[in-house]
Amino acid sequence: MRFNPTEDYKAQFETIVNEIINECIEDRTDRMRAIQALADEYVLSIGERPDPIQLERLTNYILREEITSQLSNKTSTEYPFLSERQLMTRRNGERSIKCAEEYGSDGRNYKTPKRRKWNTYESIVIDRNAKIRNKERRKKYRKATKPGLVETYNLHEE
Structure with missing residues (x-):
């Protein structure tokens, strides 16, 4: 047995994982x-169970x-998966x-x-122009509806 529970067995496992990865075994x-x-x-x-980080290194x-x-x-493969970089490129x-x-x-x-919603500046400009136009319209309306002079005619002159 390579692992001793009384010693730092996690560090031992990590060194053995590093050794296995450095072997570069070709056959899966x-x-x-x-x-x-x-x-x-x-x-x-x-x-x-071993440390999840070391297990992830082994699965990689x-x-x-x-x-x-x-x-x-x-x-080309039936169940492909992507590295993080390839996945990010694909999503982009x-x-x-x-x-x-x-x-x-x-x-x-x-x-x-x-x-599109108007921003504050556009609303202010539009309100200002509307007030100017309303003032002009009000003047024209008052002039058009103002009572004129009353002229009397006598149709039956004798």
């Missing part, structure tokens, strides 16, 4: 066997070919289904138009 099944044997030995001697080591693959289109290039609903094949936006 051999890598999986070595990692499985290490995990089983750890659980039998310590009685608990098992999937080394897929993670280091630089192919941008990974549709994707568009939502909403975009497909609103844009036609000619590139034109067929979304129902919506009015």
Whole structure:
């Protein structure tokens, strides 16, 4: 047994993980066997699961070919997965289904138009112009509705 529960067994496990990763085993099944044997030995001697960070390092080591693959289109494999960088690049290039609903094949936006909200400055300018126009309209209205001079006519002159 390589692990002693009385000593720092987590540090021991980390050094053994580093050794396995530095071996650079080419065959995936051999890598999986070595990692499985290490995990089983750890659980039998310590009685608990290994550190999750070290387990993640080991799983990344098992999937080394897929993670280091630089192919941008990974549709050749049945269940592809992407590294963090590839996933970020893919998400930046994707568009939502909403975009497909609103844009036609000619590139034109067929979304129902919506009015833009005015900002404070625009509202102030519009109110000022409306007050000026209202003043002019009020003058014209008063002039048009103002009673005129009353002229009397006598239709029956004698």
